[in-house]
Amino acid sequence: MFYEAIFQPSKRMNCTTEAKRLAGKKIAVQDGWIIEDGPFKGQNGFYIKNSTVGWIPQSDLINFLTSLSSGTHSKAPDVRFAY
Numbered sequence: 001m002f003y004e005a006i007f008q009p010s011k012r013m014n015c016t017t018e019a020k021r022l023a024g025k026k027i028a029v030q031d032g033w034i035i036e037d038g039p040f041k042g043q044n045g046f047y048i049k050n051s052t053v054g055w056i057p058q059s060d061l062i063n064f065l066t067s068l069s070s071g072t073h074s075k076a077p078d079v080r081f082a083y
Contacts, residue, residue: 001030001031001067002028002049002067003030003061003064004029005061005063005064006027007019007022007023007024007025007026007027007061008023008062009023009060010060012040013039019054027048028048028049029048029056030046030047030048032044032046032047032055040058043057044057044058045057045058046061
């Protein structure tokens with residue numbers, strides 16, 4: 001399922017310059033999996049459609065706005081970042 005949320009990176013992971021540029025911005029993400037280890041263990045992991053790098057722990061996404069229909073997410077800006 002796709003969602004829109006505000007990306008607010010935590011200080012627990014090192015972000016790339018590109019990821020830092022997205023801080024505080026609304027992004028479209030897709031629900032992926034439950035994180036199995038590390039400081040984000042047990043959280044949902046999200047990723048950006050058509051991105052080849054990176055994942056986002058649920059704690060770095062705030063103000064989940066709404067789920068997006070399958071056609072709507074393609075209208076979201078193509079943003080990319082990596083941890």
